[in-house]
Structures are given as C-alpha cells and as structure tokens.
Amino acid sequence: MSTSAGAGQRATRRSLTRTLTRALPVTPAVVLLLLFLAGPIAYCAYIAFTDLQLTGQAASSFVGFENFRTAFKDEAFLNAVWLTLVFTVLSSLVGQNTLGLALASLMQRASKPVRTLVGGIVITAWVLPEVVAGFLLYAFFRREGTLNAILDWLHLPSQNWLFTLPILAVSFANVWRGTAFSMLVYSAALNEIPKEITEAAEVDGAGGWRRMWHITLPMIRRSIGTNLMLNTLQTLSVFGLIWVMTRGGPGNRSQTLPLFMYEQAFQKSMIGYGTAVALLLLVVGSLFSVVYMRLLRTEV
Numbered sequence: 001m002s003t004s005a006g007a008g009q010r011a012t013r014r015s016l017t018r019t020l021t022r023a024l025p026v027t028p029a030v031v032l033l034l035l036f037l038a039g040p041i042a043y044c045a046y047i048a049f050t051d052l053q054l055t056g057q058a059a060s061s062f063v064g065f066e067n068f069r070t071a072f073k074d075e076a077f078l079n080a081v082w083l084t085l086v087f088t089v090l091s092s093l094v095g096q097n098t099l100g101l102a103l104a105s106l107m108q109r110a111s112k113p114v115r116t117l118v119g120g121i122v123i124t125a126w127v128l129p130e131v132v133a134g135f136l137l138y139a140f141f142r143r144e145g146t147l148n149a150i151l152d153w154l155h156l157p158s159q160n161w162l163f164t165l166p167i168l169a170v171s172f173a174n175v176w177r178g179t180a181f182s183m184l185v186y187s188a189a190l191n192e193i194p195k196e197i198t199e200a201a202e203v204d205g206a207g208g209w210r211r212m213w214h215i216t217l218p219m220i221r222r223s224i225g226t227n228l229m230l231n232t233l234q235t236l237s238v239f240g241l242i243w244v245m246t247r248g249g250p251g252n253r254s255q256t257l258p259l260f261m262y263e264q265a266f267q268k269s270m271i272g273y274g275t276a277v278a279l280l281l282l283v284v285g286s287l288f289s290v291v292y293m294r295l296l297r298t299e300v
Contacts, residue, residue, distance in 0.1 A: 041282075048276040054269035067276035077277065079252055080260035084236065084284075087171055087256050092235040095175035097228060100182020105212070107183075108190055119183075126180030134244025137173035138162070141245070162246055166254035170242045174235060182227050189223035190216070222296055229292035236285050257281045 048067060052060035071077045103122065107115045125133065140146045141161040148158035161169045193216065201211050217224070239258040242248065248255030248263070255263070257277060265274025 044275050047272055048279045050272045052272040067273045080255050080257045083167055084256040088235045090171040091174035092231040096178045096182045096231050099179045101186045103183045104186035104190055122180045125177050130240040131244055133177045134241045138245045141169045163250055166246045170245055170254050173241055185223055185227045189220040193219050225292050225296040232288045233285050
C-alpha cells in the first residue's frame with residue numbers, strides 16, 4: 001500500500017517538474033506583462049474610483065461609482081461617445097476596410113510597376129508619424145489649403161472644412177493614413193485563394209461582383225474579421241491625428257473619447273474622472289473585440 005502511495009507521489013512530482021519546465025521559457029514574458037500591462041491597468045482601475053486631482057488636493061479619497069455616474073450625466077461625454085462611434089465607423093469599418101479591400105483587389109490585376117507605385121504611395125502614408133500626418137492633412141483641409149485650391153481651380157465652391165465638417169475631415173485623414181494596413185492584410189489573403197476556383201467561376205460565367213460576393217469574401221472571412229478588430233482598436237485610440245488637426249474643435253465637434261479623457265485629466269486636472277473615461281474606453285474596445293472574436297468562430 002505504501003509502495004503504491006510512494007509511486008503516486010513520484011509520478012505527481014515528475015508531472016509537476018515537467019509542467020514547471022515547460023512554463024519556464026514563458027515566465028519572463030508573463031512577468032513583463034504583469035508588470036507593464038496588468039499592473040498599470042489595475043492601478044488605473046483603482047484611480048477611476050477616486051477623486052484624484054493633479055493640483056489643489058492633498059490626498060485622494062474613494063468615491064465609488066461617482067465618476068461613472070458623472071460621466072453618463074455629462075453631455076460632453078455623451079457627445080464624445082457619439083463622435084467616437086461616428087469616427088470609428090466612417091474611418092475604420094467603412095473607410096479603411098473597404099478601400100483596403102478595393103486596392104488589394106485592383107492590385108491583383110495591375111502590372112508590377114503600377115503595384116509598386118501604388119503600394120509605395122499608400123504605405124508611405126502609413127509609416128509617417130501620426131503628428132506629421134496630422135500636419136499634412138491640416139494643410140490639405142485648412143481654408144487656404146490644397147483642397148480648396150483644387151476646388152477653386154475647378155470653379156467649385158470651397159469652404160473651411162475643419163470648421164464646417166471637422167469629424168468628416170479627421171475621419172478622412174485616418175482613412176488616408178491607415179488604409180495601407182488593410183491593403184496588406186487583404187493582399188495576403190487574396191494571394192491564398194486558389195486560382196483554380198476563380199478561373200472555374202469565370203468559365204461558368206460569373207461576373208466580377210458575383211465572384212467577389214460568393215467566392216472571395218467567404219474565403220477571406222477570417223482575414224476580414226481580424227482586420228476589422230485590429231483597425232477598430234487602433235481607431236478607438238487615435239489621439240495625435242485629431243489633436244494636431246482640430247484639437248477636438250471647433251467647440252467639441254470633433255472631440256472623441258481620447259481627447260475628452262485628456263481634457264478632463266490633464267487640462268482640468270481631474271485625474272480620477274479622466275481615468276474613469278479611459279476605463280470606459282477600454283470596456284468599449286473589449287466589447288468590440290468580443291464581438292469580432294465570436295464572428296471569427298462562427299462558420300459560414
């Protein structure tokens with residue numbers, strides 16, 4: 001009996017040793033994630049439930065859900081939520097995703113010089129620093145900018161786009177800057193589609209739109225879901241581009257959640273309230289991720 005118990009203990013120890021040996025290579029990565037990702041998130045979650053301020057307060061106190069109740073009663077916060085959704089849908093879900101797929105499809109049929117030229121132009125916009133891209137698009141949309149110069153040359157009406165349509169201007173800027181990522185993702189996905197399938201569809205008389213709808217889109221469904229998720233998360237956190245172009249103005253007509261959070265935390269010194277807004281933005285991004293992950297697991 002004691003021999004069986006000893007053998008069981010030795011087997012347990014060997015199993016534990018194997019588990020620890022396998023876990024050892026990933027231990028540094030886990031420690032770094034806990035230190036630089038989970039740790040700051042946990043600290044921010046704590047601050048969101050306090051009234052911490054940058055100035056004028058000796059110590060912070062725990063206020064529970066007061067910051068969150070204040071946010072949902074604040075018209076400026078609700079306006080920022082609405083503009084964030086508009087900005088995300090226009091520039092990510094519609095703009096970057098659709099234009100990236102269109103460019104990838106067209107480049108499949110283009111000659112090599114055309115692919116090189118178009119790809120170089122699109123990727124150049126992507127690799128530019130966000131602040132530089134913001135200044136370029138500000139110069140493009142401003143009252144005396146390039147867009148109005150072109151419209152005047154064509155004898156078409158011009159306007160101050162950053163004043164009349166600020167959220168559309170910054171959405172276009174984000175599309176211009178970020179489409180390259182979608183184009184690269186979809187180019188790789190389209191290259192994986194067997195040519196025999198598309199050639200058979202052409203022989204059967206299927207036109208370009210029918211092939212796109214019934215063959216291409218279903219076969220790259222997972223790439224579409226992955227691209228949408230990554231683009232959405234990146235767009236939700238865009239700050240520098242909008243700050244350089246409009247600073248959230250005029251008024252608060254282009255003030256998305258990252259800019260609203262910055263204003264509350266660092267311009268009005270309400271760190272606790274601003275962190276609560278940041279936590280809500282994190283929740284929004286998590287919800288988008290959950291939706292996309294569920295779509296990726298759903299079979300067509």
